[in-house]
Each structure stands twice: as structure tokens, then as C-alpha cells.
Amino acid sequence: MNFKKIPKLKIGNLEAKIPIIQGGMAVGISLSGLASAVANAGGIGVIGTAGIGMLEPDFSKNFNEANKRALRKVIRKAKEMTKGIIGVNIMAALSDFYDMVKIVVEEKVDLVFIGAGLPLKGLEVLVPDNLEKVKTKFVPIVSSSRAANIIFQYWKKNYKHVPDAVVVEGPLAGGHLGFKKEQINNPDYALEKILPEVISVTKPYENEFEKKISIIAAVGIYTGSDIYKYIQLGAQGVQMATRFVTTYECDASIEFKETYLKCQKDDLIIID
Template sequence: MGPLQIGNLTVKYPIVQGGMGVAISLSGLASAVANAGGIGVISAAGIGMTEPGFAKDLPKANKLQLIKQIRAARAKTAGVLGVNLMVALSDYDEMLETAVNEDIDVVFMGAGLPLKLPQKVLDKGLSNIKTKFIPKVSSPKAAKLIFQYWDSKFNYIPDAVVVEGPKAGGHLGFKKAELNGKIPELSELIQDTVEVVKTFEDKYSQKVPVIAAGGIYTGADIAEIMSYGASAVKMGTRFVTTHECDAHINFKRSYLESAKSDITLIDSPVGLPGRVIANKFVHQIKNGETRPVNCPWQCLKSCKYEEVPYCISQVLLNSAKGKMDHGFAFAGTNAYRAKTIQSVDQVFDDLIKTYKDATINALALPGMCKVAV
């Protein structure tokens, strides 16, 4: 399993840990993944809610906690670290500026199209910034739109792109009707996005890795999706049931105790479908029950907090703290496959072994896709 190259940044293994919020992937998990040779990612979503007294000034708490978590992770690793940012955040600009000012290695930008960039970031000159910028998209069309915009407006293109397919956990970039019907396979999305990116690679004479996400759980999955042109994978679900994951043990147990039939879709208050593990709370909200919302600050641009049945940020924070009767666990389609809690190093060992086994088997069988070992 060869390295991932993003410009002048070399990552030992082509494995990116998904940025999971609220408070699921913080400095503990991110530093462990970075030490193992992948990209460890801190989720910025709702991060300030872990700061004492956050309700007095949530934007300030968000910025303060992001700085704390980046520096805490840096103290534990010399590896590659990233921050996952939602474009839908009301303080997206400020959080992106903060991550860049902290010299984070990479920023993943999803939950919306990251067309515009903060002026303070542009003023630095994108080519002069250490941070690599990586949008997350759910379609080749979205990738093309972003690359065209950056090319025309900034004379710069994203350093890589993540294509997140329909089998991912959390908020999804697909309509619920699409998720319940026939949707494109991740392999198809990857192939088409590789073609989209190639035009811009040629123009800028640089390699732009396409990173696959959603439903990838084993080394064999990695080998297969890389045979379609992916340069790396992003995995969230696989890293939840690790000792180093920052979530409460009750959150991890929800994975360990789940069955395939428990993985379900909900309508999130922010207007997107979300994939979760069914529990008592999920059944309650599907039955139309509501929870009073005491919103200290509108953290998501699109959230109509006066009308929503519950606060998604508070519910996710409850879950991260182990209060599963008052929340739920976001999870990918393979969450039920988790049977034990492992270390991050054990997960990497298994991924590398099963990747090698898959590539050896592919090379041994006529007509199989051949993937470099």
C-alpha cells in the first residue's frame, strides 16, 4: 500500500480518518491515526460545545476549542493532521482562518459547496499557505463546479477532492428518495470524478488525488476502489470502535451491539438525510416526538431553530457523552460489522494485511483488476 501524495505533502498510507462530530474525532483519535501513518482528522462541528460556559459565546468557544484540539494533537504526533469543516457552519470563515493560522496540514470542506474562501485566507496567497484544501463532494458535477470556480476566481485548484458516496454515515449529500432508490455506485462516481479532475491536472501540471469515501471498511474494499482510480480512501465508521476514539464507550457500544437492520435513515433538522443506528430516541423522533430547543446561537446557516423538532448539535453532543437515550450515533452502512474495540494500530495492521491479500489474489486470477501492491 503506497503513500498518498498531496502536492508536497506525503502521507505514509492512503488512509484518511473521517472527521466525525460532534466530539467523536478530536485530538485523541486524530493523533493516533496520524501516528499510524494516515491523516488524522479533527471535526470542527460543534467543537465549542465541549468548552465550559460555551453558551455565553459559542463562536468564541468554537475557535478556542479548535485551537486547543489542534495543539493537543500536535503535541502527540509529528504525523499529518487535518480539520473537517462544514461549509454550512455560520462561523465557517472564521474556523477556516483559524485552522490555516494554526498551520493545519489539510482542511476538508463539506456540507455545502466551498466556492468562496475567506478574504483573509486569500490575502495570504493560496500558494503560500501550508494547508492543503480538499473539498468533499457527492457527485462529479459538484467537483467540476468547484474546480471551475477556483480556477477562474483564484487561479488555483483544490489540492485533492473527496468523493463521498451514498453508503457513508452522518449527513449525506443525496436526497432521501435517491438513497431509497437506484443510486450510482461509488466506483462510478470515482471514475467520473477522475475524468473531471484530469482536465485541471493537465492545465496546472499537478496531480490531484481523488479520495473515495462511504462504505469502505476493509483492505479489500480499499484495493477495489483504488482499481477504479481512487488515490486514497476516507474511513470514519471503522475508527469509531477504537480505544483512541474520543467518544464515550456507550457510543462505541451502539456500534458493537447493532445489527444490519438497525442502520437506518432519518430526516435531520438541517434539511439533509442522515444515516444512524436506530435506538429509542430515533424511534421517538420518527414518531413525531419533539425536544425543546434552547439555542444559544444559530450554529448552522440553514437551521430554523424556532421550528426544528430538536437541536441536532445538542443531540450529537449527548451521544458523544454516552447519553444515548437522548441522542443517536451517526454510522455508515457497515457499522454493524464492528465486533470488538481495537487500537488504531490494530485497525491499520488489519487494513494493510487485507489489502495485500486482496491485491495478491487479484494478480493471481485471470481477468481480475490488477492493483499495485
């Protein structure tokens, strides 16, 4: 890919110079340091929220309050470190999901990425002024065209609005996915197959709502040629996470980074 011709990533009124989203990594891996560094480089930096309050003194006794307090601190610190685009990743399955979303909206974060579940009920309570008027862009993470269609149908009916972007994760992505072990290497579930299906499902909503819905590819993307491959398949950008773990800017400890570097194939575990 010619560097001068790398397409910009547009999500609503946001525009990233580099079409790369740094995937949110929880439990202190991607906080203000990594997210701001990626944003300063022209990409989209993302803060991971699960366990974000683990360094707060009352984390073990007051889990929810510690997480909420820490999230505000990390968001504000990231904003001090960059004028670029910052996002927050929240798992819908978390017990404090709604509290986390409310804080993200109040802090006027650019984007919120929602995975480990479908962002359906409850969002109208958090953003009563209508999602379209809120600064924060909501970006669901899906692993199938069916999941994407369910989200878009629900939002259309209940919010009169649809997401500005969708992250599409294939079975090789790290994280909380909906795939079974036997589907991981099955070509019928490969990102190369899922991505065009999600693009096809969202296209009618683009026409109906007269807006561009950016599709982000996310799975085992490691090199420039990987990025080029998925952009050629119709994605507007890519999401990469593991690639950033051993960088100087990553918020993880040096011991954690060294463990990554020493990791062997036999150390990888698939959780059913």
C-alpha cells in the first residue's frame, strides 16, 4: 500500500488520518498512555474498561465505584495527552456496563466500542436527548451479519438512529466472541467471509439514513499487507490490539510485555 494513498478513516464527523483503531485491552493494558500515543500518531486510541479500577485502594471492597472513579481519571488524563481521537471499549456483559457508558457520554469521549453482547435495551435511559445529539459515537462489535442486523433493526425502531460504524471480529480475534472451537479454522466463519456479509447487511441502512456506516475489520491483523487486504475487501479501517502490547507506550508492566515476547504456540489457550 502506498503510504501517501492510505485512506483516512471517517466515523460520523470524526476523521482519523490513519485507518487504524487500537483495540481496547482491559485490566490495565490499554489506558491513557497507549490510547493517547495511538491518537497522536493519527489513529484512534482506545481505553479498555474491564477491571480499570484495580489500582484504586477500595477496588476489592467497592468494585463499581472504584471502576467509575478510575475511568474518569483515565479519560481525562488521555485527553490531556492528546488532541486526537479517543475511544473507550466496554463489554455489554459487565455488571457495571450502564454506569461505564454513562460516564463515557458525560465525559464526551469520541467513541464507545461495545462488545461481549449486543448494545440494545437501556441506551435510551443513558442518553435521553437522543443518541444522534450526543457527542459520543456508539460502535458495536459483532461477529456475524445476523448480530449486526439485530442491532440495526432495534436501533432503527427504538432510537430512530443507527450506529456510525461497526467493528467486525472473526474467530481468530482475541476476546469474548460467539464462536465455537470447531469454527475457529472453518472457512465458513473466516473474517474474509463475514466482512462482506456485514457490509451487505448495513448497506440498506446507509441508504435509508443517508449516512456512511464505516465497517472496521478486526482479527489477527498484524502487517501493512493485512491492512491492505481488508481495505480491498471493503473495510474502511482495521482494529489491531496485540500488535501494540509490547510497545514502550503500552500501559502494561514490563513483565507482562516480556511474557508476550517469550510466548510459544503451546502457551495459547482457547476457552470454550
